[in-house]
Amino acid sequence: MLALEHFTARTGEKPLLRISTAGSVDDGKSTLIGRLLHDTRTVWEDQLEELGRSTVNRASRGLDFSLLTDGLRAEREQGITIDVAYRYFATPRRKFIVADTPGHEQYTRNMATGASTADAAIILLDARKGVLPQSRRHAYIAWLLGVRRLIFAVNKMDLVDFSASVYEDIRAQAAPLLALLEGAEADFIPVSALDGDNVVEASPRTPWYTGPSLLELLETIEPPASAVTRPFRFPVQLVIRPHLDFRGYAGQIASGRIRTGDEIVTLPSGRHSRVKRIVTFDGELPEAFAPMSVTLELEDELDIARGDTLAAPEAAPTLARRAEAILVWMNEAALAAGRTYLLQHGPRTVPARVEKILYRWDVNTLEPRPAQSLELNEIGRVLIETAEPLAFDSYRDNRATGGFILIDPIHNLTLGAGLIESAVRRERRGAAGVAFRAARLTPVERQALFGHKGVVVDLSARAALAPLLERQLLEQGHRALLIEIEGLPAEALAEAGQIVITTLPAAQPLVQSADLSADDDEALLELHERLRRSGVFLIQDDVEPGEGI
Amino acid sequence: MLPVLSHLRALEAESLHILRETAAQFRKPVLLYSIGKDSSVLVHLARKAFYPGRIPFPLLHIDTTYEYPEMIEFRDRFTREIGAELRVYTNQDAIANGANPYDLGTSKCCGLLRTRALVDGLRQGGYDAALGGARRDEEKSRAKERVFSFRDREGRWDPRNQRPELWNIYNGKVDPGESIRVFPLSNWTEMDVWRYIEIENIPIVPLYYAKPRPVVLRNGSVIPLEANVKLLPGEQPETVMCRMRSLGCTPCSGAIRSEADTIGKIIDELIGFRRSERENRIIDHDQEGSMELKKREGYF
Incomplete structure (x- = not known):
């Protein structure tokens, strides 16, 4: 049996941080990155020599660092970056992968691409110009794609005499933007990429700034909460069947951990089994965790294929055919509601159509606007419907299982990237299917419409969990209501079909909060399980496991 | 304490995922095997990805006939040992017409014996995906390369034609005649490759190790004397302790003193030693942006 240390022991390498950078041609972003590469001595001597020999040198003094990052000839000649470029550098403390993306509005798609795997984003500002609409756009796109650590590099400080008040002013300008970006942590660093101030080393020219240099900050920020803490998800890529005695499911653990003997549920079929063995080329493992790529052998012979997901049964992903999603459109041909595309979600590809565009965002002002379609580089909120059910989590909860792409079935291009928000419940017809519109709803009809019965959940012993439970139930499409004030008729509301969550002791609660796990996440899972077992839910989200096969 | 993958294992996991996606998405994938260190890592990863099954696609070596004999020896022995299916393709026409770098210059010779041969070899095999060991940190024009890189019917790369790649979702859809080049080592640096070879004990061509070799010093390069290498007027052979940092054809690759x-x-040498891996590949210096031009023409 192979020890897990085989995969966790460090052998001379360092932790990894993925960064996306955004900024316009004129903000000096390429110069900044070039300097980071140069000053961390990543740039090979001969590439520097070649720079010297290059016929394209736009720097007014010294070496033009931006040439180190502008790879394509056309770009070098015009002095702009057209696409996403990946750069690698390391310091003794850490290894970095930089996704360098252009700043123009017409490259929103590239910015989204670069940000999709980033742990932190560097947003460049020109000290003379402050927070521009493009800066808002860059921050917003990074945040949208799940980046919660934003580093604002206030560049060209040399052109504003390293003025503290200019810097403070810019911080103030950014405050309203940051208020919109929920959960984001922002740092501001005054730099001069051209001269090197506060890029790698602290600058003597900004004595009023007591924060870290850019590199120091990059070396010390904590990577975001690990995928290992999310529930177990294993999208099956391949079935490995070298001979009749072995059937293994190969894939990369998207989130969570798994141990030999653990129970799993397969989706969309809904069948259960246990992990018999965790197989790797190097040996069998007692356990594995995200993002390891392994092969799982199960106790039972199930009919599992590429595109199925194995998951933790007590915290299974949502299974649905309709969802609300944020869509970033990446193609010259505009999105057409109603047209059939292919949706690729991990290894699963299904036909899909955008039922409706709810609205789009003006990416410069972040205001919602009505929209009939989405053009290239526009971002909108849409209702999407798939031919077969998908097993997913909301992107906010799990970046690894909440994203998808849309593909043009004729030209094969990737048209857009989607971030799932939540499943959407199908509109229900009356239980009897009869149009007695004027008649009062019967309790049975009400239950059929809501998809669940009403119940009172007493969380007086664990009041802190109440808002979380309410949110979770609402996100799943259930009618949940949190009551914290005396005198409201919890039981009556439950009769009317609401799942009433109360932090006040209730008289006849169906679901109690006694004996819950001390750990909040586990306690919430237990509450969901108790609700399920009490028969509250009539239908599992939108689809019964097994439906649509 | 949350378990964390070491950096190399994280890169390994990502590469295994990419290899599996390739096997799953394509009808007829092939692994372009250049016998170099990156190829060796790639084959090792392929063995891991499909274990306990065999590698489900063949290894294709584009043989220019100017390769080091040690490489050919290694290739044949290694592929036999691991039970991989080896295919070899050579641009026979060009060879028959006497193609060689001395007469044609490196640009034209590579054009025929590597680029043309690659495109023809892939077309002849009807492969819809070709896996290669290229990394993004190798050269400027590779920095923007996708993991799944689309190639048109002529095997050409157009930077404007590449698909956005988010998360770890790869769109490998192609029409007949089109193909995808897949680069599972995209995020690996040269140092990562060496460290991985070290911890995994991956066998590599002995040329990578220093030993006294007969060479000729030409234009600042140290060129090992092999059967194909001609001495130009005025040149003298010498014996130098050297090794290859990057493998290419015998007349066109330089060794480094080591x-x-x-x-x-x-x-250790790599840590202290800052010259770019490709500096000694003379073809990269033909023109400014030369790799990019070659890629537009279809060279790997």
Whole structure:
């Protein structure tokens, strides 16, 4: 049996941080990155020599660092970056992968691409110009794609005499933007990429700034909460069947951990089994965790294929055919509601159509606007419907299982990237299917419409969990209501079909909060399980496991 | 304490995922095997990805006939040992017409014996995906390369034609005649490759290790004397302790002076040694942006 240390022991390498950078041609972003590469001595001597020999040198003094990052000839000649470029550098403390993306509005798609795997984003500002609409756009796109650590590099400080008040002013300008970006942590660093101030080393020219240099900050920020803490998800890529005695499911653990003997549920079929063995080329493992790529052998012979997901049964992903999603459109041909595309979600590809565009965002002002379609580089909120059910989590909860792409079935291009928000419940017809519109709803009809019965959940012993439970139930499409004030008729509301969550002791609660796990996440899972077992839910989200096969 | 993958294992996991996606998405994938260190890592990863099954696609070596004999020896022995299916393709027409770098110059010779041969070899095999060991940190024009890189019917790369790649979702859809080049080592650096070879004990061509070799010093390069290498007027052979940092054809690749005869010493040397891996590949210096031009023409 192979020890897990085989995969966790460090052998001379360092932790990894993925960064996306955004900024316009004129903000000096390429110069900044070039300097980071140069000053961390990543740039090979001969590439520097070649720079010297290059016929394209736009720097007014010294070496033009931006040439180190502008790879394509056309770009070098015009002095702009057209696409996403990946750069690698390391310091003794850490290894970095930089996704360098252009700043123009017409490259929103590239910015989204670069940000999709980033742990932190560097947003460049020109000290003379402050927070521009493009800066808002860059921050917003990074945040949208799940980046919660934003580093604002206030560049060209040399052109504003390293003025503290200019810097403070810019911080103030950014405050309203940051208020919109929920959960984001922002740092501001005054730099001069051209001269090197506060890029790698602290600058003597900004004595009023007591924060870290850019590199120091990059070396010390904590990577975001690990995928290992999310529930177990294993999208099956391949079935490995070298001979009749072995059937293994190969894939990369998207989130969570798994141990030999653990129970799993397969989706969309809904069948259960246990992990018999965790197989790797190097040996069998007692356990594995995200993002390891392994092969799982199960106790039972199930009919599992590429595109199925194995998951933790007590915290299974949502299974649905309709969802609300944020869509970033990446193609010259505009999105057409109603047209059939292919949706690729991990290894699963299904036909899909955008039922409706709810609205789009003006990416410069972040205001919602009505929209009939989405053009290239526009971002909108849409209702999407798939031919077969998908097993997913909301992107906010799990970046690894909440994203998808849309593909043009004729030209094969990737048209857009989607971030799932939540499943959407199908509109229900009356239980009897009869149009007695004027008649009062019967309790049975009400239950059929809501998809669940009403119940009172007493969380007086664990009041802190109440808002979380309410949110979770609402996100799943259930009618949940949190009551914290005396005198409201919890039981009556439950009769009317609401799942009433109360932090006040209730008289006849169906679901109690006694004996819950001390750990909040586990306690919430237990509450969901108790609700399920009490028969509250009539239908599992939108689809019964097994439906649509 | 949350378990965290070491950096190399994280890169490994990502590469295994990419290899599996390739096997799953394509009808007829092939692994372009250049016998170099990156290829060796790639084959090792392929063995891991499909274990306990065999590698479900063949290894294709584009043989220019100017390769080092040690490479050919290694290729045949290694592929036999691991039970991989080896296919070899050579641009026979060009060879028959006497193609060689001395007469044609490196640009034209590579054009025929590597680029043309690659495109033809892939077309002849009807492959819809070709896996290669290229990394993004190798050269400027590779920095923007996708993991799944679309190639048109002529095997050409157009930077404007590449698909956005988010998360770890790869769109490998192609029409007949089109193909995808897949680069599972995209995020690996040269140092990562060496460290991985070290911890995994991956066998590599002995040329990578330093030993005294007969060479000729030409234009600042140290060129090992092999059967194909002609001495130009005025040149004298010498014996130099050297090794290859990057493998190419015998007349066109330079060795570097080195004492590093083990992986550990190679890594130490690399840390102290800043010359770019490709500096000694003369073809990269033909013109400014030369790799990019070659890629537009279809060279790997």
